[in-house]
Amino acid sequence: MEKLKQRIREEGKIRGTNELLKVDSFLNHQMDTAFLAELGQAFREKFDGCQVDKILTIETSGIGIAVAAAPAFGNVPVLFAKKNKTKNIAGDVFISQAESFTQDRRPYNIFVSKEFLKAGEKVLLMDDFLANGSALAALLDIAQQAGAQVVGAAIVIEKTFQPGGRLLRDKGIRVESLARIASMSEETGVVFAD
Amino acid sequence: MEKLKQRIREEGKIRGTNELLKVDSFLNHQMDTAFLAELGQAFREKFDGCQVDKILTIETSGIGIAVAAAPAFGNVPVLFAKKNKTKNIAGDVFISQAESFTQDRRPYNIFVSKEFLKAGEKVLLMDDFLANGSALAALLDIAQQAGAQVVGAAIVIEKTFQPGGRLLRDKGIRVESLARIASMSEETGVVFAD
Numbered sequence: 001m002e003k004l005k006q007r008i009r010e011e012g013k014i015r016g017t018n019e020l021l022k023v024d025s026f027l028n029h030q031m032d033t034a035f036l037a038e039l040g041q042a043f044r045e046k047f048d049g050c051q052v053d054k055i056l057t058i059e060t061s062g063i064g065i066a067v068a069a070a071p072a073f074g075n076v077p078v079l080f081a082k083k084n085k086t087k088n089i090a091g092d093v094f095i096s097q098a099e100s101f102t103q104d105r106r107p108y109n110i111f112v113s114k115e116f117l118k119a120g121e122k123v124l125l126m127d128d129f130l131a132n133g134s135a136l137a138a139l140l141d142i143a144q145q146a147g148a149q150v151v152g153a154a155i156v157i158e159k160t161f162q163p164g165g166r167l168l169r170d171k172g173i174r175v176e177s178l179a180r181i182a183s184m185s186e187e188t189g190v191v192f193a194d
Numbered sequence: 195m196e197k198l199k200q201r202i203r204e205e206g207k208i209r210g211t212n213e214l215l216k217v218d219s220f221l222n223h224q225m226d227t228a229f230l231a232e233l234g235q236a237f238r239e240k241f242d243g244c245q246v247d248k249i250l251t252i253e254t255s256g257i258g259i260a261v262a263a264a265p266a267f268g269n270v271p272v273l274f275a276k277k278n279k280t281k282n283i284a285g286d287v288f289i290s291q292a293e294s295f296t297q298d299r300r301p302y303n304i305f306v307s308k309e310f311l312k313a314g315e316k317v318l319l320m321d322d323f324l325a326n327g328s329a330l331a332a333l334l335d336i337a338q339q340a341g342a343q344v345v346g347a348a349i350v351i352e353k354t355f356q357p358g359g360r361l362l363r364d365k366g367i368r369v370e371s372l373a374r375i376a377s378m379s380e381e382t383g384v385v386f387a388d
Contacts, residue, residue, distance in 0.1 A: 030310040031272045033264035060253045064272070067261040070227035078225045078258070116224040 001042050001178040007035070008157070008179055008190055017185040018161050027156060028061035028128050033068055039178060040069025043126070043154040046176040050151050052076055053122045056143060058110060058135050059083055062127045065156055069126065079117065081110040081139060094145045096138035110138050112146075119147030130155040130177060133164020140173065152176060160193045195236050195372040201229070202351070202373055202384055211379040212355050221350060222255035222322050227262055233372060234263025237320070237348040240370040244345050246270055246318045250311070250337060252304060252329050253277055256321045259350055263320065273311065275304040275333060288339045290332035304332050306340075313341030324349040324371060327358025334367065346370060354387045 013022040026032035052073045057066040058081040066078045093111040100106050117123070125139050136153055143150050150173060158165050158177035168175050180193035207216040220226035246267045251260040252275040260272045287305040294300050311317070319333050330347055337344050344367060352359050352371035362369050374387035 024307060025310070029273065029276065029307060031261060031274070033261055033272055034269035036261070037265075037269070060257065060274075060276075063254065063257045064261050064274075067225060067227055067230070067258050068264075070262075071231075075228035075231070078227055080223065080225070080254075080258075082223065082254075113218060113223060116219070 001039070003035075004039065004042075004156070004179045005190075005192055008181075012184075012190060014184050014186050014190065018159070018183055021157070021159075021181070021184060021190070023157070028064065031064045031068070033064075036065055036068030037071065039065060039156060040072040042178055043069055043124075043176065044072040046178075047124065047152060047154065050124075051122045052124045052151055054079055054117075054124070054148075055126050056081070056112075056117070056123045056139055056148075057126045058139055061129075065128055066126045069154070073124070077116075079112060081112050081142060084109050084111060094142045096141040096145070098134040098138040099132075100134075110135070110142070112142050114146070117143065117146040117148055121146070121148045122151050123148040124151045125153040125173075126155075127153070128156045130158040130164045130168075130175070131162040133162075133167045136164060136168055140168070140171070157181060195233070197229075198233065198236075198350070198373045199384075199386055202375075206378075206384060208378050208380050208384065212353075212377055215351070215353075215375070215378055215384070217351070222258065225258045225262070227258075230259055230262030231265065233259060233350060234266040236372055237263055237318075237370065238266040240372075241318065241346060241348065244318075245316050246345055247316045248273055248311075248318070248342075249320050250275070250306075250317045250333055250342075251320045252333055255323075259322055260320045263348070267318070271310075273306060275306050275336060278303050278305060288336045290335040290339070292328040292332040293326075294328075304329070304336070306336050308340070311337065311340040311342055315340070315342045316345050317342045318345045319347040319367075320349075321347070322350045324352040324358045324362075324369070325356040327356075327361045330358060330362055334362070334365070351375065 011025045095111045152174035155177040182193040184190045205219045249272045286308045346368035349371040376387040378384045
């Protein structure tokens with residue numbers, strides 16, 4: 001999506017080489033809600049004709065894009081997986097484990113109440129970033145535990161120099177990203193994959 | 195808002211007396227995005243005629259209602275304060291401190307980048323719950339540090355048996371809540387204040 005690439009070029013803050021990209025001005029601290037709704041429309045076009053019963057995302061930064069995208073999908077419910085660093089999670093939940101790559105690969109649990117994810121539901125996974133794919137793989141695991149049918153993964157920004165996109169596609173998941181970053185550095189700026 | 199009260203009555207899960215109310219089916223785990231947009235419209239009517247430049251909320255569960263409400267306010271930007279339990283917060287940020295009442299009054303920092311909150315901006319605070327008011331007071335502190343003008347606080351569910359609403363109103367903040375709970379218990383269910 002050209003408009004997204006342009007905003008990443010203009011507003012993205014890069015640290016190091018292929019290390020950190022901050023898009024805090026519109027995506028995951030301040031949220032440009034009109035623009036996020038446009039991203040949602042772009043997701044709808046990517047998954048044109050696909051039935052989506054529910055959007056499944058993960059706290060924190062997936063929530064904004066998922067809620068802003070919901071109207072484009074007929075205002076389907078948005079379910080966000082919760083993160084919990086303790087081992088004690090109460091209630092009847094699906095649990096999976098992810099690793100934080102920004103926090104020294106520390107593992108954490110994510111969980112979703114069983115009552116909100118049912119067998120046969122057509123679920124679209126959604127997140128702001130796809131890098132190593134640990135969070136998305138955990139979401140996928142939870143959807144599969146529930147017996148839900150995963151329509152695909154809708155990603156705002158994919159870093160193609162990290163393995164998450166390939167890992168998901170190798171599992172047969174359709175991954176649609178609105179901007180794919182091949183490399184980035186403070187010197188060169190952002191280089192897009194296509 | 196009658197429709198909200200009805201959903202709280204029908205879907206809310208109460209534990210103890212005046213202790214815990216879960217509305218996970220539509221507000222803060224699974225989010226009924228069409229209904230959240232209606233809540234946003236109800237906020238717009240409460241603050242009818244007030245200029246709102248930005249909605250300020252706090253992660254995690256404030257994000258969904260704020261993003262869903264933004265269209266009713268002309269798609270203003272939504273800014274969410276981030277929580278951080280460490281003392282090391284990088285960058286040029288406004289910081290305040292809140293206490294978690296669900297986690298043994300453990301204090302935590304919340305912060306907002308200075309570049310996204312400016313003097314004179316008309317800011318509407320928004321959150322899913324108002325109970326003891328610690329998070330809202332911290333948001334208010336941050337808005338005041340920035341020199342922003344606080345239009346008011348838009349709250350989905352206020353627990354009037356806890357002091358948060360009074361504390362904010364005593365500070366001169368206009369608080370508008372869509373449902374006000376006077377008491378609740380497993381035996382009596384939810385009793386609304388008005």
